Amino acid sequence: MVLKQEMKSMTGNDAASYAALFAKPEVIAAYPITPQTTIVENISQYVDEGLLDAEFVIVESEHSALAACMGAAWSGVRTFTATSSQGLLYMAENVFWSGYGRLPIIMPVVNRCLAPGWNIWPDFQDSMAFRDAGWIQMYTKNNQEVFDTVLQAFKISESKDIALPSMPCLDGFIISHTTGQVQLPDAEEAYEFVGPYDDPVIELNIKNPWAFGAMTGPDQYGKNRKDLIAAMERAKSKIIDVHKEFADTFGRSYGNGLVEPYGDDVADLTIMSLGTIGDEAHEAIDRLVAEGLSVNALRVRTFRPFPEEDIVKFAKKNHKLLVIDRSASFGHGGQLGIEVEAVLKRNNVDTPVKKLIRGLGGEDVPYTKIMDDAKEALKE
């Protein structure tokens, strides 16, 4: 039976902080940066008002914010932080430390482009810079999905057989500062879904002390990294399972949790993208179909681990892919585009792929623009 929930109006950042509040992390360490700031401001208020029994560590930088979360995670408690853009870059060393160190920290990244030109608007350049850091990355399309994804992230990351940090990503301002409707479950029922973190991945033990991250030779280092590769592979089915359990409990789903198809099963053109462009594409598709064109969509919700099997399966039965990226790997196209091409090639699927880069630094990508791009791709 699907649990009863209350419809509320809130921003995407509010949705992220509600999910954190309900999951009851014991340590939060954070530093403000636009457009993330209101997430941790909310949480600081929850702690101040006694709604959340947690240690809120005020730090002097993002590097320290993640370092404090790492220390807390090593002691075996649930941890949470959030950041954006330059702040994420300032964390860089510790982002890799916590990914390769297998610490299940949950850190929403409110996507914002990188300087220079100083700019607070969204693109995915910040989180894309960390796609190889050993973090689970899930890109959300609206406020509701932010809440749902942050809540699911705790359950996925903290499983001992996964033990990976999670970076739920939300487009800055388009989601973070825009008010929308969010179905909010009862706090205790949401906590029950996540469950207590009572079988920690790693735990401080003063009777049997240990040191972490010591000198490691090539043999053992290689073993550790292969274990991470295998954990990422396992994370695919874990994400599907947790997403399914969430859907059964709260009545909402996003495809299978890895990818979300939209429209007809088979079409002349498939629009693929991440984040809010994936949502905007729905509007474009409805209008294109009304004009008599054949277009569907596949939004990639989980970018790490990369849902190779699902993408290949969908691409195989469709005729042409249009991949729209909101970030660039300079010298080699957009990250989603090049990875889609790679998995198709590896699986001998010859569906043609057209790659586009749109919306950098907050450039608007309205459905009209997506319609123009789709029509252009259909003509070629």
Add this chain to the structure above:
Amino acid sequence: MTEGPSQPILYPIVGSAGKTGEWRTFYPVLDPALCIKCNICWKYCPDNSIYPADLKKDQVISFDYDYCKGCGICAEECPKDAIKMKRQGE
């Protein structure tokens, strides 16, 4: 219970990184006549390379030269200047 991830974790044992005293440039020497057995040097030693004085046996401190890296903190902290640092080979 599920096993945790493969991690670079070390549990403390004596000499896990080999006989690190080989790195030393200076080494500490005690003048036993000056030692008042206060054990301040033992408390400050960052490498756990000082055997503490035993008041009951009237025994002064001594050094574990297998692991002492010759940092000189003991000599600096000794309130009686009973420890002097000498260059290896002298």
